[in-house]
Amino acid sequence: MDERELELFFGPQHMGMVGNFSITLKVRGDRVVEARANPGYLHRGFAKMMEYRVWIQNFPLVCRINVMDPDPYELIYAMGVEELAGIEVPERAKYIRTIVMELSRLASHLAWIWAYGNALGFDTIGQWSMGDRDYIIDLLEFLTGGRIYHIYIWPGGVRRDLPDGFEEKTLKILDTLEGHLPEYDDVFFNNRLFVTRARGVAKITKEEAIELGATGQVLRATGVKMDIRKLEPYAAYPYLDFEIPVREDGDSYSRMMLIREEMDQSISIIRQCFKKMPKGPVYHRVPNPFKWKVPKGETYVRMESARGELGLYMVSTGEDKPYRVHFRPPSLPHGILILEKLLKGASIADVGHIMMSLYIAAPEVDR
Amino acid sequence: MKIMDREENLREEILSVFKNTEVSSPKRKRLTVITEKALISEVMKFLKDRGFKQLCAISCIDWIEEKEFELIYHLSSFESGIHAMVKTKIDRENPVMKSMIPVFTNAQTYEREIWEMFGVQFEGNPRLIPLFLDRWRDIPPFRKDFDIREYVKRTFDVIPSLEEKQNG
Amino acid sequence: MDRGKISKWLKYPEKMGHKYSLWAIYFATGCGIMEIPPVLTSRWDAERFGVLPAATPRQANLFLITGYVSVKTLRPIVRTYELMREPKYTVGFGSCPINGGMYWDSYNTIKRVDKYIPIDGWIAGCMPRPESIFIAVTKLWMMIDKGAATGYIRYRENYRYYRENQERILGKLDWPPLYPEKMGEDNG
Structure with missing residues (x-):
């Protein structure tokens, strides 16, 4: 059969695309010969804008880098400022930060289950997981006052203590969520349609994953037990007992199952935090934020966001504004080189599905 | 101190091999290597053989007063958990750097970003094409002499709204 | 359906049809898209209002500009808007399309979207x-x-104004004008 090579534009306005992202595919028949990721539809130039704002003004900015998982960005920026300025964080604030991180991870994973389910045609699971995500968003709203963007974490701690009744409400919602998870397994994760569709698709080996800069689920699905929460514990993670789920196959299925297994761990971490949390202050006072000059220096801080290693390299020249801020988002390597590599040879029907399985957040790639 | 042993050993090892290189370990699990432009790929290869298997990111700083760009290669080791920063400075007037793709494949994207945002040329990178910006016509935006507020005024704010246009 | 509306239905069937079948184009232009899934799914269920996501611009009549519009996104937005059939309605969602919002000094986001496409x-x-x-x-x-x-x-009336503004930011557009007859005369 005579087959021509065609160029196919996938996105940004496309039903199979989550977020504003585009891929240019070269296809022969329904096989992808070559894929070129084309990001930049969400580029806002955060690093540059942050150089124009004083240290504290940057907090409302950084959380907007990734709308699906905003809290890790607040925390990492706070960690960077704390390290430059030499501020200690009170114990209680560390636990509260950990709770916020894990709630954000849960919300992000639930949103992704919706997206992934929709991409594969499982509508039911999406209706459930989005409903459950809203419980968590309500919790965060109760805690911080904002549904999506919280601006709750500050250098030196968190903005205010947990409100009355937060613990009971959270534990109740975690119980509900834990009760729903086996139903998720029945309808989606153990569903034969999902398993046959995802198993063996978009395989990546351990060596390739490391070489191409993979972190998070993409790397852990290939058998590397790498998680910054264990490698270089921050916040309250050193005091907590949790597992890092790892799989060996490196395919779509393993990556998605890791997301599912991490949700169990997050629920357990939040429960432990409530048990172990000491009483006490939740922030150390910082100097007048509008005149605050952070001492000269540079720092690289890193943490595990929902998608992988999030890094921040920040340079201060002793002024009231940062001199240079550089984020290392986990989705950047996943969204360009790894995506292009995995799409080669895939069928067109799998393109959206492979992109979802890599857990790519387009706003994070572009910044 | 016992826990700093690995960093200390690495420091001595690097210093014994490379000249004109400064190595320090500002805190636990951090290593800073400052070296000259020509040695960068050798240092990176050396570190790669010692467990630093992943290139996390490449940062660039525009030191406008010194007329220099500083490039920072972030390497990460999963075995020891150390994060290493390999730094070098290049000329700002004629910013050219050798591409690190032969050592780390994923340098491609990071170099592409720096090429677009700072205008640093990476020799040997086959894919220096715009990554984020759409038909950018000004100087690279992350340079310190690019004033975003002035740019916004002269690009977006001068366009009249429909009412202004209709009322003359 | 309420009985009082029957006369209205008979009198203006097209208006009632447009009203109760607002199909929103599926286009995630910015971070505002994060509030769309909850709206579409179980908790808020937009289908009660006749709002559904539509995959292709040809079948959609509602364009929700969800969040900031970067220069690179403006091109597909204009293209998508022009592909939609009339009558079409646009709603700017969030602060950023109104005046730049958070990104008022960003070099890569559009400050006022209504300079490039009309907003209802x-x-x-x-x-x-x-x-x-x-x-x-x-x-x-x-x-x-x-x-x-x-x-x-x-x-349609001010097509030349809009097209000129689009070309000022995006450079020469590589598709022909939607209303070529409006391009010649001066309507400014």
Whole structure:
């Protein structure tokens, strides 16, 4: 059969695309010969804008880098400022930060289950997981006052203590969520349609994953037990007992199952935090934020966001504004080189599905 | 101190091999290597053989007063958990750097970003094409002499709204 | 359906049809898209209001500009808007399309979207709550009833103004004008 090579534009306005992202595919028949990721539809130039704002003004900015998982960005920026300025964080604030991180991870994973389910045609699971995500968003709203963007974490701690009744409400919602998870397994994760569709698709080996800069689920699905929460514990993670789920196959299925297994761990971490949390202050006072000059220096801080290693390299020249801020988002390597590599040879029907399985957040790639 | 042993050993090892290189370990699990432009790929290869298997990111700083760009290669080791920063400075007037793709494949994207945002040329990178910006016509935006507020005024704010246009 | 509306249905069937089948184009232009899934799914269920996501611009008549618009996104937005059939309604969602919002000094985001495509209504806030989408939808119903949602007519009348602004930011556009007859005369 005579087959021509065609160029196919996938996105940004496309039903199979989550977020504003585009891929240019070269296809022969329904096989992808070559894929070129084309990001930049969400580029806002955060690093540059942050150089124009004083240290504290940057907090409302950084959380907007990734709308699906905003809290890790607040925390990492706070960690960077704390390290430059030499501020200690009170114990209680560390636990509260950990709770916020894990709630954000849960919300992000639930949103992704919706997206992934929709991409594969499982509508039911999406209706459930989005409903459950809203419980968590309500919790965060109760805690911080904002549904999506919280601006709750500050250098030196968190903005205010947990409100009355937060613990009971959270534990109740975690119980509900834990009760729903086996139903998720029945309808989606153990569903034969999902398993046959995802198993063996978009395989990546351990060596390739490391070489191409993979972190998070993409790397852990290939058998590397790498998680910054264990490698270089921050916040309250050193005091907590949790597992890092790892799989060996490196395919779509393993990556998605890791997301599912991490949700169990997050629920357990939040429960432990409530048990172990000491009483006490939740922030150390910082100097007048509008005149605050952070001492000269540079720092690289890193943490595990929902998608992988999030890094921040920040340079201060002793002024009231940062001199240079550089984020290392986990989705950047996943969204360009790894995506292009995995799409080669895939069928067109799998393109959206492979992109979802890599857990790519387009706003994070572009910044 | 016992826990700093690995960093200390690495420091001595690097210093014994490379000249004109400064190595320090500002805190636990951090290593800073400052070296000259020509040695960068050798240092990176050396570190790669010692467990630093992943290139996390490449940062660039525009030191406008010194007329220099500083490039920072972030390497990460999963075995020891150390994060290493390999730094070098290049000329700002004629910013050219050798591409690190032969050592780390994923340098491609990071170099592409720096090429677009700072205008640093990476020799040997086959894919220096715009990554984020759409038909950018000004100087690279992350340079310190690019004033975003002035740019916004002269690009977006001068366009009249429909009412202004209709009322003359 | 309420009986009082039957006469209205008989009198203006097209208006009622547009009102109760607002199909929103599936285009995630910015971070506002994060509030769309909850709106579409079990908790808020936008289908009660006749709002559904539509995969292709040809079948959609509602364009929700969800969040900031970068220069690179403006091109597909204009293209998508021009592909939609009339009557079409646009709603700016969030602070950023109104005046740049958070990104008022970013070199890569459009500050006022209504300089490039006409907007029928705005939802302010960052991020607006899902309820506000329903308020916007009911408001849009009222506007359609009164014949006030005239963005697409404004676009046709002032096509040259819009096209010139688009080309000022994006450079020469590589598709022909939607209303070539409007390009020659001076309507400014």
